Amino acid sequence: MPTGDTHSEPNGAPTVGLMVQLTARPGREDDLVSxxxxxxPDAVAEPDTLTWMVVRSGPNTFYILDTFTDDDGRQTHIHGVIAERLREQGPNFLDDVSIVPTEVVAFMPSTV
Known part of the structure; x- marks a missing residue:
């Protein structure tokens, strides 16, 4: 569980994140992927969003995994363009959404 300590690490490592589980409506999975x-590009444009990825664990189950420099960055993302579009368009292709705020306890930076 997040401890509330959401300061930014001096080396730029993320301190907080989001784990969002999404269930696509049957037959609408490709719409969600698109x-x-x-x-x-919207995720790239958010300076405090350090990582943003969407993974699939089953035919219609997806997860968004985000990390941020601090809670301010997380809040900016929650109220940003992607979230707004998902709120608007999501009812067309989603059955369920579950959002869990997270605390980053270990992080391996990319070597690319």
Whole structure:
């Protein structure tokens, strides 16, 4: 559980995140995939969003995994363009959404 200590690490490592489980409506999975692929530039444009990825664990189950520099960055993302579009368009292709705020306890930076 998040401890509330949401300061930014000096080395730029993320301190907080979001784990969002989404269940696509049957037959609308490809629409959800397209929505997220189209959202990549919006995620890149958020300076405090350090990582943003969408993974699939089953035919219609997806997870968004985000990390942020601090809670302010997380709140900016929650109220940002991607979330707004998902609130508007999501009812067309989603059955369920569950959002869990997280605390980053270990992080391996990319070597790329």
């Amino acid at each position: 929505f997220f692929r189209d959202a990549i």
